Amino acid sequence: MDANTHHRTRLPIRAKLATTVGDAAASVSRLAGKGDGSVIGGRIGLRLEPDLLSLLAAGRQVVLVTGTNGKTTTTRLITAALAPLGGQIASNIYGANMDAGAVSALSRTPDARIAVLETDEKYIPSMVKATSARVVTLLNLSRDQMDRAAEIWLLARRWREALAAAPDCRVVANADDPLVAWAAGASRQVTWVAAGQAWREDSWCCPNCGAHLQRDGDDWSCRECGGRRPPVSWMLHGDEVIDPAGRPTALELALPGRANRSNAVVALAVAEAFGVRLAQALPEIRRVTSVAGRYTQVSRRGVDIRLLLAKNPAGWLEALEVVAPAPAPVLLAVNAQGPDGRDTSWIWDVDFRRLRGRTVLVGGERRLDLAVRLEADEVQFRLVSDIDEAVDAVRSESGNLEVLANYTAFQQYRTALGRVQ
Amino acid sequence: MRPLRLIWVYPDLLSTYGDRGNLLVLERRARLRGIPVEVVEVNSDQPVPRDGDIYLMGGGEDLPQTLATRRLLADGGLHAAAERGAVVFAVCAGYQMIGVEFGGADDTPVQGLGLLDIRSGRGERRAVGEIVADVDPGLNVGRLTGFENHQGVTRLGPGVRPLARTEIGTGNGDGTEGSYAGRVLGTYLHGPALVRNPNLADLLLFWAVGPLPPFPPQAEELAKRLRAERLAAAVPQ
Numbered sequence: 001m002d003a004n005t006h007h008r009t010r011l012p013i014r015a016k017l018a019t020t021v022g023d024a025a026a027s028v029s030r031l032a033g034k035g036d037g038s039v040i041g042g043r044i045g046l047r048l049e050p051d052l053l054s055l056l057a058a059g060r061q062v063v064l065v066t067g068t069n070g071k072t073t074t075t076r077l078i079t080a081a082l083a084p085l086g087g088q089i090a091s092n093i094y095g096a097n098m099d100a101g102a103v104s105a106l107s108r109t110p111d112a113r114i115a116v117l118e119t120d121e122k123y124i125p126s127m128v129k130a131t132s133a134r135v136v137t138l139l140n141l142s143r144d145q146m147d148r149a150a151e152i153w154l155l156a157r158r159w160r161e162a163l164a165a166a167p168d169c170r171v172v173a174n175a176d177d178p179l180v181a182w183a184a185g186a187s188r189q190v191t192w193v194a195a196g197q198a199w200r201e202d203s204w205c206c207p208n209c210g211a212h213l214q215r216d217g218d219d220w221s222c223r224e225c226g227g228r229r230p231p232v233s234w235m236l237h238g239d240e241v242i243d244p245a246g247r248p249t250a251l252e253l254a255l256p257g258r259a260n261r262s263n264a265v266v267a268l269a270v271a272e273a274f275g276v277r278l279a280q281a282l283p284e285i286r287r288v289t290s291v292a293g294r295y296t297q298v299s300r301r302g303v304d305i306r307l308l309l310a311k312n313p314a315g316w317l318e319a320l321e322v323v324a325p326a327p328a329p330v331l332l333a334v335n336a337q338g339p340d341g342r343d344t345s346w347i348w349d350v351d352f353r354r355l356r357g358r359t360v361l362v363g364g365e366r367r368l369d370l371a372v373r374l375e376a377d378e379v380q381f382r383l384v385s386d387i388d389e390a391v392d393a394v395r396s397e398s399g400n401l402e403v404l405a406n407y408t409a410f411q412q413y414r415t416a417l418g419r420v421q
Numbered sequence: 422m423r424p425l426r427l428i429w430v431y432p433d434l435l436s437t438y439g440d441r442g443n444l445l446v447l448e449r450r451a452r453l454r455g456i457p458v459e460v461v462e463v464n465s466d467q468p469v470p471r472d473g474d475i476y477l478m479g480g481g482e483d484l485p486q487t488l489a490t491r492r493l494l495a496d497g498g499l500h501a502a503a504e505r506g507a508v509v510f511a512v513c514a515g516y517q518m519i520g521v522e523f524g525g526a527d528d529t530p531v532q533g534l535g536l537l538d539i540r541s542g543r544g545e546r547r548a549v550g551e552i553v554a555d556v557d558p559g560l561n562v563g564r565l566t567g568f569e570n571h572q573g574v575t576r577l578g579p580g581v582r583p584l585a586r587t588e589i590g591t592g593n594g595d596g597t598e599g600s601y602a603g604r605v606l607g608t609y610l611h612g613p614a615l616v617r618n619p620n621l622a623d624l625l626l627f628w629a630v631g632p633l634p635p636f637p638p639q640a641e642e643l644a645k646r647l648r649a650e651r652l653a654a655a656v657p658q
Binding site: 151202205210211342343346348372375 | 482640650
């Protein structure tokens with residue numbers, strides 16, 4: 001009996017069949033070159049046995065990671081931070097973050113006692129229940145794919161209700177995000193992290209009573225209902241993390257930008273909940289250099305291209321911070337396929353003025369929308385139809401190209417550049 | 422020339438959908454015509470100025486929509502402005518709010534601002550997708566292109582005219598999209614609406630200042646290309 005069948009023999013017969021069929025479908029999907037098979041395998045499994053997720057999660061400690069931005073990266077960082085515990089860790093590293101993806105992740109690592117699962121915001125209530133999650137990580141909540149996503153105040157309310165009904169679950173939550181803080185506020189066990197909040201446009205008003213919030217730096221409070229930022233145990237402070245004992249440590253991550261420092265601090269807080277101290281967890285986190293193709297550098301005809309993914313206004317705000325300063329040229333690309341959100345109105349919530357005075361190229365299927373946007377912000381630019389045209393445009397002036405793209409545009413460039421890991 | 426005052430009403434509650442774009446485009450189209458512009462953003466805990474020229478209200482979720490309406494009713498500034506003849510442009514949740522009533526969080530009727538003779542409630546399906554609609558010829562705006570995303574449907578009373586007849590998409594839900602009366606106009610269009618439809622922006626400006634100085638043609642080349650692309654994309658081949 002090999003390792004893969006060991007866990008499965010403890011499952012009831014229909015569940016066993018479900019995972020076998022699911023895994024077979026996943027293998028076929030991979031062989032046929034259609035992605036990594038996570039979703040189709042899991043979907044088939046769930047159709048055969050709807051309780052498959054609970055069955056597969058039984059006996060394991062599950063960490064769910066959610067938020068509008070940073071799920072994939074933080075899932076990866078937490079997985080790295082827990083490595084000192086030894087043993088396998090199940091994770092949906094390819095970002096299949098709904099129930100089918102979770103099933104797949106759990107079934108292909110049957111001996112893993114711990115699972116760290118990136119979870120789509122809408123699936124938190126069902127996943128908390130189905131997996132009896134031990135830890136739920138709430139990163140942030142802001143507008144995203146408005147044609148697909150539920151309203152965010154409603155999401156926060158659903159999180160709050162689901163977590164209040166899970167007293168054995170520890171919530172690790174960003175205290176600097178009023179929506180997240182409210183969502184975690186009814187839970188029995190919360191670790192509060194001052195992870196920062198750069199994008200504030202979705203948290204002007206109190207999620208509890210709707211009054212305009214008072215804000216003073218990172219501090220926030222509601223004059224009308226008394227809601228306020230809770231005292232924190234962990235804090236991101238510039239380039240340092242401050243632990244519950246008040247000790248600062250330089251993060252020195254390989255991943256760039258404030259948002260990733262924020263994600264790292266959250267990962268450290270989760271690691272501690274599992275008994276992995278900062279001194280052991282941080283070196284593992286520092287070893288993470290790229291996540292699902294992001295931040296990677298690829299060379300093309302003498303130009304070093306760095307790929308950054310940003311999918312919504314909050315994400316673009318952070319990414320525009322990370323982008324190398326002028327005169328490094330920048331390629332912006334926006335698509336509006338299903339996974340991106342089919343409407344591009346959101347680009348008007350991004351402030352592009354900081355890109356004035358440098359070479360800006362505009363690509364993606366919705367480049368005309370982006371062009372009109374940049375024109376309104378008085379940013380000069382040139383339209384390009386693909387990454388090679390962009391490379392040609394900058395070769396003579398620069399050895400670098402920063403690429404900032406949303407989901408499917410990002411995947412298209414990755415493919416064009418040879419499926420960057 | 423006294424500056425044109427654009428008032429963005431309660432962006433802290435009602436701006437989830439790129440609504441800032443409508444403000445930016447309106448400001449740009451005025452400025453490039455030589456009309457000086459002043460922009461005021463009024464949060465929900467501040468009084469709404471009564472002396473604005475064009476008031477903009479954007480989209481939002483159910484609860485913020487209800488809260489915003491209550492505050493505006495208590496405040497009275499928007500009503501005073503509309504009575505003076507100010508232009509009011511409202512999108513999506515904002516459009517529903519300026520009506521007589523709209524569906525609240527559980528679809529129970531909530532009293533609206535009463536600036537348009539319309540009533541809104543929850544429809545059967547969510548209307549999501551590109552929308553194309555032909556504007557009332559009397560307004561000289563032409564064809565509208567945009568993106569809609571709403572579950573609400575809106576019934577027009579005798580006191581308003583439909584803004585446009587839908588060619589593709591849902592709009593109000595009865596073959597029309599948006600509505601207007603006097604200088605108060607509402608629509609379900611995102612895109613944002615005024616980005617995709619510069620003529621609609623110009624209508625609002627015309628209502629506010631009268632005949633407009635010319636707009637430099639090269640400054641709207643891209644917007645024209647975008648319109649053409651979006652219209653072609655929406656119309657089935």
